[in-house]
Amino acid sequence: MNENPLIPLFGYFALLSLFAVGGANAAIPEMHRIAVDVMHWMSDRQFADSFAIAQISPGPNVIIVTLIGYHVAGLAGAAVATVAMCGPTCVFAFLVARTWDHFKEARWRIAIQAGLVPVSLGLIGASAFVLARSADHNIYAALITAVTAVVAFTTRINPLWLFAVGGILGLSGWL
Amino acid sequence: MSDSAAPSQSVAARPSLLELFRAFVVVSISGFGGALPWARRMIVDQRRWMTAEEFNEAFALSQFLPGPNVVNFSVVFGSRFGGAAGAAVALAGLMGPPLIIVTVLAFLYARFGDLEMLGRILAGITAAAVGLLIAVVVKMAAPLFRKRWDWAPLIAIAAFVGVAIMQWPLPLVFAVLAPISIALAWIRR
Numbered sequence: 138m139n140e141n142p143l144i145p146l147f148g149y150f151a152l153l154s155l156f157a158v159g160g161a162n163a164a165i166p167e168m169h170r171i172a173v174d175v176m177h178w179m180s181d182r183q184f185a186d187s188f189a190i191a192q193i194s195p196g197p198n199v200i201i202v203t204l205i206g207y208h209v210a211g212l213a214g215a216a217v218a219t220v221a222m223c224g225p226t227c228v229f230a231f232l233v234a235r236t237w238d239h240f241k242e243a244r245w246r247i248a249i250q251a252g253l254v255p256v257s258l259g260l261i262g263a264s265a266f267v268l269a270r271s272a273d274h275n276i277y278a279a280l281i282t283a284v285t286a287v288v289a290f291t292t293r294i295n296p297l298w299l300f301a302v303g304g305i306l307g308l309s310g311w312l
Numbered sequence: 313m314s315d316s317a318a319p320s321q322s323v324a325a326r327p328s329l330l331e332l333f334r335a336f337v338v339v340s341i342s343g344f345g346g347a348l349p350w351a352r353r354m355i356v357d358q359r360r361w362m363t364a365e366e367f368n369e370a371f372a373l374s375q376f377l378p379g380p381n382v383v384n385f386s387v388v389f390g391s392r393f394g395g396a397a398g399a400a401v402a403l404a405g406l407m408g409p410p411l412i413i414v415t416v417l418a419f420l421y422a423r424f425g426d427l428e429m430l431g432r433i434l435a436g437i438t439a440a441a442v443g444l445l446i447a448v449v450v451k452m453a454a455p456l457f458r459k460r461w462d463w464a465p466l467i468a469i470a471a472f473v474g475v476a477i478m479q480w481p482l483p484l485v486f487a488v489l490a491p492i493s494i495a496l497a498w499i500r501r
Contacts, residue, residue, distance in 0.1 A: 156486045160381040162445060166475045167482035186425065189438040190417050196340040196410025199380035203411060207418035215415055223407070226379025230387040231399050237373055244498065250376050252494030255464040256486065257375070258452050259471025265445045266476040272438040281436060285443025290450055299440045307436020308429065 142210050143217045145176060150202055150221035157226075159257025161199035165264035168205065169271070178209045185271040193300050199223065277311040326393055327361055329401045335359065336386055336405030351385060361393070382406065463496045 149171050157164035165188070172178045179187070187208065191201035199222060206218025240246045273279040285299045306312070327335065339350045356367045370392070374384035383406065390402030424430055456464045467489055474485040 152483065154379045156378060156483045157380070158376070158378050158486070158490070160375070160379075162448075164482065166479075170479060170481070182431075183425070185438045186421065186431070186434045189434045189441055190421060191414070192441040192444075193437060194410055194414045194417060195342065196413070197380050197382045197406065199383060200410050200414045203414050204418050204421075207415065208422070212415070215411075215418060219407070219411065223380065223383050223403075226377065226384060227387050227399070227403060230374070230377050230379070230384040231391050231396065233377060234373065234388040234391050234399075248494050248498035250372060252497035253376055253490060255456060255467040256471050256489050256493050258449070258456060259468040259489075260475060260482070260485075261445070261452065262449045262468065262472045263474075263476035265442060265449050266472070268438070268442045268445065272435065272442050278435065278439040281439035282443040282446070285440040286446040286450070287443075289444045289447035296444050299444060300437045303436035303438075303440030304433040305436065307432045307434070307439070310432060312432060312435045312439070 142178075143213060146206055146209055146214055147217050147221040149176075150206075150218050151225050154222045154224075154226045155229075158253050159260050161197065161201060161222075162264050163257050163260035165201075166260070166267040168201070169267050172205055172209075178205065181271050183208065185268065188268060188271075193297075275312065277306070281306060281312075327359070329394055329397060331359075332390055332394060332398055333401045333405040336390075336402045337409055340406045341409050351382065355389070362389075463493075463500065467493045467496070 153164050153167055153171070156167075169184055173181055173184050184205075187201055187204040190204055191198055194200055200219075202218045202222040203215045206214035206216070208214070210217070237246075269279075269282060273282050281303050285303065288294060288299060289296065335354050339354050342350045352367060352371075355361050356364050362370065370388050371381070371385055374381050374388055377384045383403065386402040386406040387399045390398035390400070392398070394401065421430075453465075453468065456462075456468060471485060471489050474480045474489070475482060
């Protein structure tokens with residue numbers, strides 16, 4: 138690469154973070170679009186792997202940006218991507234938190250809150266779709282996805298067990 | 313004063329900066345598959361720093377703000393109890409341990425990612441993780457789709473189609489749909 142990749146890495150994630158209403162999972166399709174399709178930082182498979190690693194790691198799911206950053210530019214990339222994704226929104230959250238309570242009953246505040254719920258739902262749904270397209274490349278993978286969805290919806294089982302079953306089935310060579 | 317632990321009762325003592333840091337470290341390393349349930353357990357059930365209502369409101373604010381919800385929450389919560397220092401300490405507690413762990417994992421993946429065995433395990437985990445995400449979406453969608461002719465499902469579907477099917481950039485989809493959705497929420501109220 139002849140240009141410093143840290144600059145687009147910072148720029149894309151800083152911009153992305155400001156539109157990620159609904160959390161890191163809402164931003165997955167855009168991360169995929171940028172990292173795989175636009176910038177060619179990683180393959181579809183590597184992106185799906187990063188998602189899996191972020192899921193089995195403790196802590197917030199946003200940690201996937203650290204993995205993407207590391208893949209692009211090592212430790213510096215990991216640091217830059219994480220700061221870009223969390224920095225601007227943290228400052229924003231800090232500023233809003235100081236004033237938000239004063240507008241508890243304000244109509245515009247209630248409208249903003251209610252209005253953003255369906256948008257973030259659609260975005261998270263899109264994430265599931267984009268990831269399913271990367272991950273479920275055969276019938277067995279799709280079956281694991283479907284069964285996990287049903288089990289997670291109907292029970293309160295710790296997700297780690299579901300990941301363990303998925304990993305073991307994957308290791309057994311079905312996928 | 314009664315010593316009963318009624319859930320609506322006001323909070324216990326204000327946490328010190330060190331307590332804030334340690335609480336968010338614990339939340340972050342226990343929070344597999346999302347840290348929210350652990351944050352709630354720690355803050356409402358165990359330490360009683362907030363009532364359930366206060367927690368819900370602080371979390372609603374974190375969800376409405378752009379960016380990762382739990383990260384926002386640590387800032388909102390930390391700033392309430394310790395200003396800028398509190399926000400920084402809570403954020404450091406939340407992000408520190410996972411950053412170290414995931415950096416090690418990233419290193420291992422860069423080194424061994426080509427191993428076929430590892431690839432197969434990750435493929436299985438990804439398939440399961442996608443299933444988990446679908447379950448979250450369905451849970452979120454249920455209350456929204458109950459009212460059949462409301463505007464909210466249409467907005468959700470439009471956001472989904474724009475990003476997943478048309479593959480338009482997120483900032484574009486957001487810039488169009490968010491104002492419409494907020495305006496509709498305003499009118500409907």
